[in-house]
Amino acid sequence: MLYSQETMNKEIAISVRRVSKKFRLFNSAKERLAEALHPFRKKYHREFWALQDVSFDVYRGEIIGILGKNGSGKSTLLQIICSVMQPTEGVVEVSGRISALLELGAGFNPEFTGRENVILNGSIMGISRQEMLRRLPAIEAFADIGDFFDQPVKTYSSGMFVRVAFAAAIHVDPEILVVDEALSVGDSKFQHRCFQRIREFMEQGKTIIVVSHSTDTLLRICHRGIVFDSGKLSHIGPIASAVNHYQNLLFGSPDAVEKSSELVFEDKKNKAEISTSLIGALSNDTRDKVSEKPNYNSHEVRLGSGAATIIDFDLISAGIINPHEISAHAETELIIKLRYNDDLTNTSVGFALVTIDGTYVFGTNMIMMQAPLINAEAGRCYAVKFMFTSRLVGGEYFLNIGCNQLVDGTDMFLDVRRSVARIKFSDTPSVVGFVDLGVVHEVIDLNITRSCSI
Known part of the structure; x- marks a missing residue:
């Protein structure tokens, strides 16, 4: 992890207090209409609580990863944080300009072009049209979809959409960035650029909330993790323990979380006093x-x-x-x-x-x-x-x-x-980067074989 918990500002950027969200589910549109028109308000719906009594704080400069199985309430929570929907109960307080990349299609008018949607997104964020026009070249270059930038969004592929949406989200100077699973849609080259920009935001001390099923990504960039299960906050803590808890929700038994947390310390108490083999990994020692x-x-x-x-x-x-x-x-x-x-x-x-x-x-x-x-x-x-x-x-x-x-x-x-x-x-003074490709070179004197015109 790039930051430790101690180095972060303890100022609260997002406060979620006892938030619950209820949806009314109908078996058909006919039942929805019947309930709306029934003279005695007969109920045809059943209640579904997508979130139940959720409370936590996100500190300024913190990177939080949110995990959970499909349908556990992650996206609903993000939409409430971003004021896309209101909670049934509880309150969310956000301190700072928030920019969000939620599920595909959120916030974009399919009839507008990419350029028009970017300008509209800026105006929603309180940025003037003139300022957004000044930023458009950078947004267009980051999205890198060519002439499609001036075509209606409804003609976009999912990958093209996420390029424009992410480019728009990061060029409005957000203090808080919220990223849903949408980034998984882009190709590897674009994902690399996205994570480079997220890394820049981290270095600037911005607050970031990331929802992803990629535990490797979350372990690499996040300080803490929050795990949801059936609409309830199941775990909150350091990202490693959150990923562990999430894995056990997917595959483990009810007491697996306790067992796996014991694993971190259990074997370290059993240090061997003597060495049994020069190559210990091939010995019969089971400690x-x-x-x-x-x-x-x-x-x-x-x-x-x-x-x-x-x-x-x-x-x-x-x-x-x-x-x-x-x-x-x-x-x-x-x-x-x-x-x-x-x-x-x-x-x-x-x-x-x-x-x-x-x-x-x-x-x-x-x-x-x-x-x-x-x-x-x-x-x-x-x-x-x-x-x-x-x-x-x-x-x-x-x-x-x-x-x-x-x-x-x-x-x-x-x-x-x-x-x-x-x-x-060992040092490799002849190369830089990560990998030594063993490059050799040859200088070819073109004047020997043929004359060169300039």
């Missing part, structure tokens, strides 16, 4: 030895159900076990050892390397590699070895290791240890 590694990061973030536990790892490079630094272009092995606490099928192991600010440089796992997955009985231990050539530009990185289970096409975290170790790669 958690991770915290004994020379490059271990005691501030790791750990989450998962605990049905399988990562208990050791070793990096071997140029014949050295867990070296102080890894030489450029060295053949390297990463061995990850895990213990199965339950009978499990379709389990995968993977790793990633991230920069100090959390940017992913590389990541893979057995699912992505289309390798056979592991089926194991409780009490068994397995080691997975990854082999690669070191091609990272010199500097310090952090290692993420994890084990997950594929359940109905969705990843369930079993044990994920983020920033578990600091890895140093």
Whole structure:
């Protein structure tokens, strides 16, 4: 995470107090009309509470991730925060200009062109037409949809719409940015630009609320997480614990949240007093030895159900076990050892390397590699070895290791240890960036083969 809770301003940007939202559901339009016209006000509807007694505060400069299953009330809450709809009960107080990117279609007139909708959006935000015309070139360039910018929005694809909507949302100088799942519609290139801009907002200390099913994204950028379940606030806390809680809502048993939170501290109490093997990840020791590694990061973030536990790892490079630094272009092995606490099928192991600010440089796992997955009985231990050539530009990185289970096409975290170790790669003064591509060059004297006209 880029910011710690301590560094944030404690001024409240959004205050949600005992908010509830009720909808009336009818089986048909006929029943709706019958209730409206009935002389004795007979009820044909049934009540549905999308939100029930929700309370929390969002502090200025904080990035909040909101998670929950479909239909849990996330989008309803955002619409209430943005004053698109009013709560049935309770109150929401917002301090600062708020700009929102909600579900596709919200706030845009389908008959207007993209340009006209952007100007209209600015006027709704209190920005003059003249000022919006001054900002239009930047908005048009960011949206990057060409001539379609002057075509009616109803002719747009979902990807084109989200480009214009996001460009409009970020160019009105918001103090609070609210982003719903809509960003998942854009292509990877546009998503990269969006997250670059969100990162700029973070650096400026703006308040951001993000709704996403991408837990990796939320873990990377958010301070806290809020989890909703059936319209109720189920959990609020540090983003890692919120993601853990969300995973257990999707896959776990009712007491899984307590078990998984114990996982973070349980194994650290069982430090081994002696070393049993030079390559501990290949030994028969079933204790958690991770915290004994020379490059271990005691501030790791750990989450998962605990049905399988990562208990050791070793990096071997140029014949050295867990070296102080890894030489450029060295053949390297990463061995990850895990213990199965339950009978499990379709389990995968993977790793990633991230920069100090959390940017992913590389990541893979057995699912992505289309390798056979592991089926194991409780009490068994397995080691997975990854082999690669070191091609990272010199500097310090952090290692993420994890084990997950594929359940109905969705990843369930079993044990994920983020920033578990600091890895140093030797200096590469001839290149900059993240990756050393091993570039060679050749100068061709064109005057030898043929004359050049200028």
